[in-house]
Amino acid sequence: MDELASLSLTHVQFDPRDKIAYWLAYITLSPLAILVFYASVIVSRREVAGILMLAGQLCNEGLNAVLKEYLQIARPHAHLGTGYGMPSSHAQFVCIYLGYHSLPQVMAGSFAGLAFGVVWYALTELGLRKSGCIQWALDQPVAKRLYLRDMRAIDNVARWEYQQWEQQVRHRQGSENKQE
Template sequence: MPTTRITMSTRSLISLSLTNVEFDSSDPIAYTFAYITLSPLAIVVAYATTIIARRELTSINMFVGQLACEFLNALLKKLLKEKRPIDKLGDGYGMPSSHAQFIAYFTTFSILYLYTRITFSQNLWKFPITLSLIILLISVSYSRIYLNYHTTKQVLVGNIFGMSFALIWFILTEYILRSFGVFKLIVESSLAKFFYLRDCSYIPNIIKVEYMNWDSLSSKQKKI
């Protein structure tokens, strides 16, 4: 019996829209924004790396909030059903912009945590960190407009929802749930101890503390 071989030309191929960004290759600004708009992917990788390496409860909490924010964005898109400025760019609806909402949540939660939980020997370091986060927020948000994936309104609404959700999630988890001892119960559970989960949010200048612990252990090792 003769067999039919399916060739590449007869298959219906699609691109992975998560990483596929269309832009005018002759425009250097568009070329730059094409990379900037992929920042959420880099942030997800950073989340995974930080959670695995640090086993810090706050990182997990922030990531869970990020996922919840993305779920909210998907619901809003199905509810509002507003098209993108150019239909062929991107999948699904455009309101609100998921990139804008993602980066707004990440930036807002990071800044809130930076100023309420983290201390440095010189707290002036918080200013350049905050400035960098704001520049990232503006760059990613504007890249969606410049590349015609979203309208200005869709991006602004995404920013508003992302910032609002980050504020609500931060207050709910870092203040309300923490005050009820939920985080303490989690880190004291047998499962958390098995995976070496920890909560260092109450330790001032954790970077200095960890360095001093390393220096002390290193000095003892040298004496052996």
């Protein structure tokens, strides 16, 4: 086998002559980027949707860990890392071709990700939201102190926020004119 290069940030091994593998080695970082995105949305927007997405991602990772320990199916090539390969958690984001997982592992990971996504959506939208649990949680003092909110009922959040900003500017300008 030809010598493989290692992406130093994660030690993802790939054939450096294969341009697709080069880019896919970077795409394998997408789960980390998505976690950073979730954290940014939660901290900056205080939006329930971000919290639910992060919770779903973490639950999905937990499910993968349990399934891998239960199934105990090895990766197709031992030199590509420790741990079990089935189901592929990366395949729940993208179907990678770097050889870290066999086709059945990628398919199982894709199916597990799709199935978990459907179940999580049903749980959050049809269960928690429709039953009023999300609104109940937002009505709690700690949620109010953290300024948590659910903007889902607003059709165009960007327009609504812009209109709020315009009102504040007009109010501020009106107050300044009164003081003169």
